[in-house]
Amino acid sequence: RRSSVEALLASQELDREVLVKGWVRTRRGNKYVQFIAVNDGSTINNLQVVADAEKFPEETLKDVATGACVAVRGTLVASQGKGQSVEIQASEIEVLGKADPETYPLQKKGHSLEFLREIAHLRPRTNTFGAVLRLRHALAFAVHQYFNDRGFFYVHTPIITGSDAEGAGQMFRVTTLPDQNPPLNEQGQVDYKEDFFGKATNLTVSGQLEGEVAAMALGKVYTFGPTFRAENSNTARHLAEFWMIEPEMAFYELEDNMGLAEDFLKYLVRYALEKCPADLQFLNDQYDKELLGRLQFIIDNDFQRLTYTEAVEILKSAKQKFEFPVDWGTDLQSEHERYLVEKHFEKPVILTNYPKDIKAFYMKLDEDGRTVRAMDVLFPGIGEIIGGSQREENLEKLQQRMQEMHVPEEELWWYLDLRRFGSAPHSGFGLGFERLVLFVTGMANIRDVIPFPRFPKNAEF
Numbered sequence: 001r002r003s004s005v006e007a008l009l010a011s012q013e014l015d016r017e018v019l020v021k022g023w024v025r026t027r028r029g030n031k032y033v034q035f036i037a038v039n040d041g042s043t044i045n046n047l048q049v050v051a052d053a054e055k056f057p058e059e060t061l062k063d064v065a066t067g068a069c070v071a072v073r074g075t076l077v078a079s080q081g082k083g084q085s086v087e088i089q090a091s092e093i094e095v096l097g098k099a100d101p102e103t104y105p106l107q108k109k110g111h112s113l114e115f116l117r118e119i120a121h122l123r124p125r126t127n128t129f130g131a132v133l134r135l136r137h138a139l140a141f142a143v144h145q146y147f148n149d150r151g152f153f154y155v156h157t158p159i160i161t162g163s164d165a166e167g168a169g170q171m172f173r174v175t176t177l178p179d180q181n182p183p184l185n186e187q188g189q190v191d192y193k194e195d196f197f198g199k200a201t202n203l204t205v206s207g208q209l210e211g212e213v214a215a216m217a218l219g220k221v222y223t224f225g226p227t228f229r230a231e232n233s234n235t236a237r238h239l240a241e242f243w244m245i246e247p248e249m250a251f252y253e254l255e256d257n258m259g260l261a262e263d264f265l266k267y268l269v270r271y272a273l274e275k276c277p278a279d280l281q282f283l284n285d286q287y288d289k290e291l292l293g294r295l296q297f298i299i300d301n302d303f304q305r306l307t308y309t310e311a312v313e314i315l316k317s318a319k320q321k322f323e324f325p326v327d328w329g330t331d332l333q334s335e336h337e338r339y340l341v342e343k344h345f346e347k348p349v350i351l352t353n354y355p356k357d358i359k360a361f362y363m364k365l366d367e368d369g370r371t372v373r374a375m376d377v378l379f380p381g382i383g384e385i386i387g388g389s390q391r392e393e394n395l396e397k398l399q400q401r402m403q404e405m406h407v408p409e410e411e412l413w414w415y416l417d418l419r420r421f422g423s424a425p426h427s428g429f430g431l432g433f434e435r436l437v438l439f440v441t442g443m444a445n446i447r448d449v450i451p452f453p454r455f456p457k458n459a460e461f
């Protein structure tokens with residue numbers, strides 16, 4: 001039976017026969033002995049295979065090139081070399097899949113992250129993407145663990161929807177391919193409006209509204225799925241397809257919502273530190289020497305809570321000159337958010353009670369009639385990592401907001417029904433999963449923390 005590299009490296013049981021399968025990272029040596037570094041993805045570390053060059057014909061060894069897939073049988077022994085405690089003394093080497101060194105795109109020397117984006121089908125075989133993908137897995141698993149342990153139910157919200165959850169109009173339209181003789185409109189073009197079997201539908205921008213449906217029946221729920229935004233933004237923080245975690249809780253007010261968001265983020269960071277120490281150490285050493293310190297800092301410190309209005313005061317009296325002016329009523333730019341988090345407070349910030357006009361229609365109106373019970377969690381190096389709010393539970397007030405913001409009532413009759421029948425205070429938030437992975441891995445570009453990034457003009461794989 002095959003053992004994983006991770007299990008073998010941790011093994012205390014030496015001088016036994018083992019079988020390992022994986023991909024060759026490097027091979028070096030001389031005419032007496034060859035050293036082959038094998039990685040099988042179970043860990044960032046390679047297993048060293050030592051092959052007596054006289055025992056293996058040059059023909060076989062030639063095929064044991066960087067990128068090839070091999071199966072190695074041999075004895076697990078203590079290693080004399082530095083960097084590893086055990087190694088395999090090979091008795092059999094089988095090349096399962098060759099890789100031509102002349103054309104294999106990944107070479108020993110290392111490649112830029114930009115280049116690796118062009119070979120998204122091979123980049124998981126690098127140390128960096130191995131580490132990122134294992135961390136992504138650990139964090140996704142931790143999300144479910146956290147909520148399951150606390151009595152939340154996982155609900156599956158739809159990807160094809162008939163409504164715009166954010167009322168922001170950043171949606172991808174769903175169409176079906178026209179048949180042989182598609183009905184044409186007056187201009188003689190295929191009438192895509194009539195598609196999805198006669199109903200106009202979009203890819204969801206958020207599972208929140210359906211999450212509210214579930215919360216008003218099951219109490220505490222969360223969704224965790226892909227969401228889509230048709231924004232043409234080429235930034236290091238935006239994707240057209242990203243994953244979002246959205247808890248929604250009946251009987252939670254804004255304070256409770258903030259408490260949950262802070263506890264949840266700390267839990268996720270702690271989980272990554274506990275479960276992926278080797279991957280994080282690698283990323284720390286390779287890309288960002290302050291990564292581990294920053295992660296620990298998040299766990300150890302309370303987030304700073306303040307209102308939008310207070311933040312505007314701070315920004316107005318700041319010595320720093322901003323590119324965009326700060327005025328009560330306008331949305332904060334990322335330079336403003338960064339100033340608050342990285343310069344002024346030097347810790348994560350939860351900003352609340354934004355002006356109603358710059359937030360979504362469903363947020364609960366404050367008593368002043370000008371602000372809403374919104375909360376954004378801002379993180380160092382990331383900016384907004386969470387957006388959430390207490391929801392408007394009053395039917396008339398919600399209808400009023402929808403009218404003011406031109407959100408069509410007929411699309412959301414079912415959402416309004418939640419306020420007609422057994423309404424209750426409730427709150428929730430959305431955590432952008434890739435922004436979380438970005439923060440935890442210390443990577444600089446969101447395109448490098450999702451296996452197949454979707455951004456304008458990029459959908460090759």
Ligand code: 4AD
Nearest residue numbers: 206208238239242246385386387388428429430432
């Ligand atoms: O602030 P947003 O738009 O909020 C919502 O969608 C609410 N319905 C959430 C809720 O209350 N249930 O998005 C939430 C989070 C942002 O804070 C950000 O982390 C992430 O989703 N996000 C993106 N991540 C990557 N690429 C994009 N284009 C993103 N847009 C939002």
Ligand code: MG
Nearest residue numbers: 376384386387
């Ligand atoms: Mg937001």
